[in-house]
Amino acid sequence: MSTSPVSLSPEIQDLIIDVLRHRVGKDERAAKPHDWYTATVLSLRDKIIDSWMESTRRTYADGGKRVYYLSLEFLIGRLLRDALSNLDLTHEMAQALKQHGLDLAVLEDLEPDAALGNGGLGRLAACFMESLASLDIPAYGYGIRYVNGMFRQRIDDGWQVELPETWLSHGNPWEFDRRESAYHIGFGGEVVEANGGVKWHPDEVIEASAVDTPVVGWRGKRVNTLRLWTAHALDPIRLDAFNAGDHVAALESDARADSLVRVLYPADSTPAGQELRLRQEYFFSSASIQDIVRRHIQYEKNIRTLPDKAAIQLNDTHPAVAVAELMRLLVDDYGLEFDEAWDVTSRTVAYTNHTLLPEALESWPLPLFERLLPRHMQIIYAINSRVLRDARKAGLDDLAISAISLIDEGGERRVRMANLAFAGAHSVNGVAALHTELMKETVFSDLHKLYPGKINNKTNGVTPRRWLMQCNPGLTGVIKDAIGDAFLDDTEKLQDLNALAGDAQLGERIAEVKRSNKLVLADHIKALTGVRVDPDALFDVQIKRIHEYKRQLLNLIETVALYDQIRSHPEKDWVPRVKIFGGKAAPTYHNAKLIIKLANDIARRINSDPSVGGLLKVVFIPNYNVTLAERIIPAADLSEQISTAGMEASGTGNMKFALNGALTIGTLDGANIEIKDKVGDDNIFIFGLTADEVAARRLDSYNPRDVIENSSELLQAVDAISNGVFSPGEPERYRELMDGLYDHDWFMVAADFDAYAGCQRAVDQLWTDQASWRKKAIHNIANVGWFSSDRTISEYAREIWGVM
Numbered sequence: 001m002s003t004s005p006v007s008l009s010p011e012i013q014d015l016i017i018d019v020l021r022h023r024v025g026k027d028e029r030a031a032k033p034h035d036w037y038t039a040t041v042l043s044l045r046d047k048i049i050d051s052w053m054e055s056t057r058r059t060y061a062d063g064g065k066r067v068y069y070l071s072l073e074f075l076i077g078r079l080l081r082d083a084l085s086n087l088d089l090t091h092e093m094a095q096a097l098k099q100h101g102l103d104l105a106v107l108e109d110l111e112p113d114a115a116l117g118n119g120g121l122g123r124l125a126a127c128f129m130e131s132l133a134s135l136d137i138p139a140y141g142y143g144i145r146y147v148n149g150m151f152r153q154r155i156d157d158g159w160q161v162e163l164p165e166t167w168l169s170h171g172n173p174w175e176f177d178r179r180e181s182a183y184h185i186g187f188g189g190e191v192v193e194a195n196g197g198v199k200w201h202p203d204e205v206i207e208a209s210a211v212d213t214p215v216v217g218w219r220g221k222r223v224n225t226l227r228l229w230t231a232h233a234l235d236p237i238r239l240d241a242f243n244a245g246d247h248v249a250a251l252e253s254d255a256r257a258d259s260l261v262r263v264l265y266p267a268d269s270t271p272a273g274q275e276l277r278l279r280q281e282y283f284f285s286s287a288s289i290q291d292i293v294r295r296h297i298q299y300e301k302n303i304r305t306l307p308d309k310a311a312i313q314l315n316d317t318h319p320a321v322a323v324a325e326l327m328r329l330l331v332d333d334y335g336l337e338f339d340e341a342w343d344v345t346s347r348t349v350a351y352t353n354h355t356l357l358p359e360a361l362e363s364w365p366l367p368l369f370e371r372l373l374p375r376h377m378q379i380i381y382a383i384n385s386r387v388l389r390d391a392r393k394a395g396l397d398d399l400a401i402s403a404i405s406l407i408d409e410g411g412e413r414r415v416r417m418a419n420l421a422f423a424g425a426h427s428v429n430g431v432a433a434l435h436t437e438l439m440k441e442t443v444f445s446d447l448h449k450l451y452p453g454k455i456n457n458k459t460n461g462v463t464p465r466r467w468l469m470q471c472n473p474g475l476t477g478v479i480k481d482a483i484g485d486a487f488l489d490d491t492e493k494l495q496d497l498n499a500l501a502g503d504a505q506l507g508e509r510i511a512e513v514k515r516s517n518k519l520v521l522a523d524h525i526k527a528l529t530g531v532r533v534d535p536d537a538l539f540d541v542q543i544k545r546i547h548e549y550k551r552q553l554l555n556l557i558e559t560v561a562l563y564d565q566i567r568s569h570p571e572k573d574w575v576p577r578v579k580i581f582g583g584k585a586a587p588t589y590h591n592a593k594l595i596i597k598l599a600n601d602i603a604r605r606i607n608s609d610p611s612v613g614g615l616l617k618v619v620f621i622p623n624y625n626v627t628l629a630e631r632i633i634p635a636a637d638l639s640e641q642i643s644t645a646g647m648e649a650s651g652t653g654n655m656k657f658a659l660n661g662a663l664t665i666g667t668l669d670g671a672n673i674e675i676k677d678k679v680g681d682d683n684i685f686i687f688g689l690t691a692d693e694v695a696a697r698r699l700d701s702y703n704p705r706d707v708i709e710n711s712s713e714l715l716q717a718v719d720a721i722s723n724g725v726f727s728p729g730e731p732e733r734y735r736e737l738m739d740g741l742y743d744h745d746w747f748m749v750a751a752d753f754d755a756y757a758g759c760q761r762a763v764d765q766l767w768t769d770q771a772s773w774r775k776k777a778i779h780n781i782a783n784v785g786w787f788s789s790d791r792t793i794s795e796y797a798r799e800i801w802g803v804m
């Protein structure tokens with residue numbers, strides 16, 4: 001067993017006091033808990049720095065290739081527990097703090113949850129950063145340091161209210177301000193011919209400067225850097241205006257720069273369609289590419305060797321403009337011929353697609369793009385003419401050629417970012433097997449014909465450090481006792497649990513851990529919502545972004561149907577259930593916000609109805625984020641993964657739940673399919689239409705009205721909601737939402753309802769046989785080790801980046 005290369009000196013208590021006095025500026029008698037938190041992080045950070053510098057030196061000495069992960073989102077969550085655990089210093093730090101009368105867990109709770117992302121895509125980037133460090137791969141993550149990240153969700157009278165998240169209000173002891181690593185980012189202006197070449201003269205220039213956060217890998221093997229860009233005006237203040245008394249105008253350019261890094265666009269899988277969003281994308285892509293090129297030139301001198309030393313991964317199309325930016329630097333600044341620049345660019349860049357939803361395929365109005373980035377527009381035209389020439393040569397027809405074009409010519413002309421990313425990358429990957437196949441058949445079918453072999457699959461994963469060891473120490477301990485600790489370094493070793501699945505004692509111990517996690521969650525639910533839940537009930541959980549394709553509505557309608565059933569047949573042996581919901585809706589997504597209100601309306605009615613006798617409770621836990629997920633997932637019995645088949649690219653929540661011993665109820669969508677393959681058909685509850693069947697029924701005349709009218713349970717539930725049973729103060733509140741089910745039901749809620757409800761009764765049946773339930777839970781834990789992001793990153797490293 002390797003020991004941590006970083007160790008706290010025996011005088012850690014003294015170190016904390018020293019930091020508290022000299023860096024925080026507080027006497028230990030006057031220090032507030034937050035001062036102690038800051039001193040703890042700074043002390044730990046000092047220890048990390050040595051290993052960070054060591055990692056950097058080693059990379060330079062090896063002359064190795066680096067991975068650059070460009071992502072507009074990093075859903076990091078808290079870092080203190082993660083860093084302590086990965087360095088194996090948790091116990092030592094807790095002891096040291098105890099000497100000062102402090103509880104580490106209390107200090108950990110003071111850390112704000114860094115939510116620089118919306119959902120799965122951003123959390124994937126965070127898991128990947130941790131796995132890159134754990135696998136000892138030199139890597140930088142590049143993104144934006146949003147001053148306000150994801151909004152904080154408050155529930156007022158059942159409605160979502162969005163509040164700014166002020167995660168930086170007490171400063172951020174993890175980060176290093178690197179004002180010396182700064183770049184000029186231009187916007188607008190014009191392109192002029194100058195001695196044989198062209199030169200872009202932007203009419204606005206903003207400075208991007210780096211803020212670095214160390215990312216500690218498992219057992220401290222390596223510390224990598226998350227480099228987030230912040231913006232400054234070149235002239236922060238116009239003194240003439242200020243002195244003339246116009247204080248606001250004097251500070252205008254600083255406000256303009258600040259606006260670039262102020263907010264994370266809070267839409268999940270739909271482009272914001274705003275100029276500021278395009279400016280953000282270019283700002284961070286340009287700063288990152290300039291930084292990558294500068295580092296390469298500093299050590300290699302020759303820009304032509306860039307693909308040997310740098311692998312740039314684009315997390316979705318948000319950084320796709322990086323393709324044009326790299327081309328611009330190579331051609332305009334380094335004087336490469338266009339063809340050679342294209343070769344260097346495409347051998348360096350790879351692209352990950354995250355969604356097939358047509359409304360989420362990013363494109364920008366051409367006039368806007370051209371006004372903001374005139375030189376990049378020229379380069380995109382040049383790339384396009386090359387791509388279209390290839391397409392003609394390959395004998396593709398006009399329809400295929402217009403689908404491949406980087407410019408959408410239909411109606412208002414737009415620049416298609418996915419086509420730019422696809423053309424400019426040597427690898428284009430999907431994030432689960434089904435998603436990758438659908439990419440080939442649908443959105444990218446023509447590009448796939450032109451560039452066969454570019455599309456490949458890399459099924460997502462999650463880091464087992466955060467999503468098992470740290471969030472569920474109880475379960476981790478039981479597993480260690482059962483099979484030893486090899487699984488800590490290789491999650492697939494969890495398979496050794498399969499042989500013990502029938503061991504009643506192990507089943508008992510795992511059930512005890514689950515129960516104590518449920519007790520903790522029950523207390524939290526009481527504190528947050530006022531609802532008392534029974535820890536012996538089945539905890540049935542759906543936590544994720546609120547979106548129609550994820551079908552929280554299917555779950556809610558089934559909840560209403562179950563409520564009706566319990567009231568009609570109180571004599572039956574109903575399994576006590578707690579239905580737990582959590583998730584944020586994009587502020588402009590009307591139906592998603594209405595679904596949150598519906599969940600809260602249903603909860604209020606059911607929770608106060610004595611006739612269900614506590615057999616059914618419904619809770620909506622506000623402000624779903626990484627920290628809350630870490631608390632809820634270890635306490636879940638049932639994981640709801642019920643998206644309309646063909647619409648969830650992968651899902652990663654599904655993996656976290658199974659790893660913590662919840663059974664899945666789900667459709668054959670995204671990574672659910674691969675989870676089913678791993679855990680076995682008997683250990684998962686699968687229902688509903690397949691992706692092919694969904695596609696066929698949409699073409700064929702799907703008539704949801706007939707379906708609803710032929711299912712008495714569904715009809716009763718939909719009518720109750722529609723007629724205001726859950727919204728007596730506003731009976732029409734859900735009329736339109738329910739009419740949508742009758743009229744088109746794009747997401748196949750009605751089509752899948754009976755299968756889903758039937759499957760839920762099979763879940764009840766199994767719950768009454770706890771021995772069988774526990775056995776299946778063990779098979780889940782045992783067989784989902786493959787969904788570690790270490791496995792995912794190893795595949796990227798070998799098959800895309802060439803770094804392993």
Ligand SMILES: *Cc1c(COP(=O)(O)O)cnc(C)c1O
Nearest residue numbers: 119120544625626629651652653
């Ligand atoms: C894992 C995770 C997600 C992704 O969940 P899905 O169920 O895959 O959509 C979103 N948000 C948070 C906070 C997460 O931890």
